[in-house]
Amino acid sequence: MKTSKAVPRNWYRFFLPSLTQIYHLFRIFLLPLLTKFFMRILIFFFVISVQSLCCQSNNQNSTVTNINSKPINMSNLDSNLQKISNSEWKKKLPADVYYVAREKGTERPYSSPLEDNYDSGTYYCAVCGNPLFKSNTKFNSGCGWPSFFEPVSKSSLIYKPDHSFGMNRTEVECGKCHSHLGHLFDDGPPPTGLRYCINGVVLRFDKQ
Ligand SMILES: [Zn+2]
Numbered sequence: 001m002k003t004s005k006a007v008p009r010n011w012y013r014f015f016l017p018s019l020t021q022i023y024h025l026f027r028i029f030l031l032p033l034l035t036k037f038f039m040r041i042l043i044f045f046f047v048i049s050v051q052s053l054c055c056q057s058n059n060q061n062s063t064v065t066n067i068n069s070k071p072i073n074m075s076n077l078d079s080n081l082q083k084i085s086n087s088e089w090k091k092k093l094p095a096d097v098y099y100v101a102r103e104k105g106t107e108r109p110y111s112s113p114l115e116d117n118y119d120s121g122t123y124y125c126a127v128c129g130n131p132l133f134k135s136n137t138k139f140n141s142g143c144g145w146p147s148f149f150e151p152v153s154k155s156s157l158i159y160k161p162d163h164s165f166g167m168n169r170t171e172v173e174c175g176k177c178h179s180h181l182g183h184l185f186d187d188g189p190p191p192t193g194l195r196y197c198i199n200g201v202v203l204r205f206d207k208q
Contacts, residue, residue: 081128081177093127100199101127101179104164104171109144112200116140121207122152123198128177132156132203133196139189146203148196149188157196159184172196 017025089102099105114123123133123146133148133156141147151157155175162171162183170184181198188195 084177089127096201097126101174101177101181101202104180105199107145107199107201111144112146112203114146114200114203114205115144117146117205119205119207121205123148124204124206125174125177125179125181126202126204127179128174129204130156130174130176132174132181133198135208141188141195141197143195143197145182145197146200147188148198149190149192149194151196157181172198174202 086102090098093101096107100107118135118138120135122131122135123138124131131152133151137148137150139147139149157175158173158178160171160173162169172181172184173179174181179202181202183197185195185197186193
């Protein structure tokens with residue numbers, strides 16, 4: 001009778017790692033790498049968020065399309081600007097202006113060409129044309145947004161307490177159309193000691 005040693009049917013399983021071995025490989029090698037990767041992503045977004053919030057407290061520069069640009073056509077808008085709904089504003093305003101002015105957004109720091117503009121002239125609200133700041137009250141705050149130490153007049157702006165993001169800030173709105181402009185801080189230069197940190201995208205500059 002012929003006898004032969006048969007090869008076990010599932011011989012290859014001998015070479016396959018067990019579930020426990022796979023788990024340990026994952027825990028020792030892959031998990032630290034994945035953790036490091038996600039931590040870096042979290043830190044990146046955290047830094048970006050903090051910079052956006054705090055900078056409306058210290059900066060200069062922006063990607064704006066409205067330097068020396070023509071005012072937005074307001075001829076067909078209701079004369080009572082404060083009664084215009086956001087859905088109507090959305091149709092009238094460019095997306096970047098709408099986002100800041102009506103949704104209280106913040107433009108990217110150092111993105112506005114008005115941030116380092118020191119020509120003589122007047123800064124108007126890009127939404128309604130209300131005169132807001134004179135060029136001789138603009139200063140380089142280094143915070144990334146156009147900064148001024150005084151508005152054109154008391155009625156140019158209105159002020160509101162802003163407790164968003166767990167911070168105590170003073171929001172600045174246009175005195176005429178109530179669009180969000182930026183924030184007010186008390187670390188400005190003389191004579192006022194104030195710093196109006198304004199999003200460049202909601203400003204229109206007219207050179208003298
Ligand atoms: Zn306005």
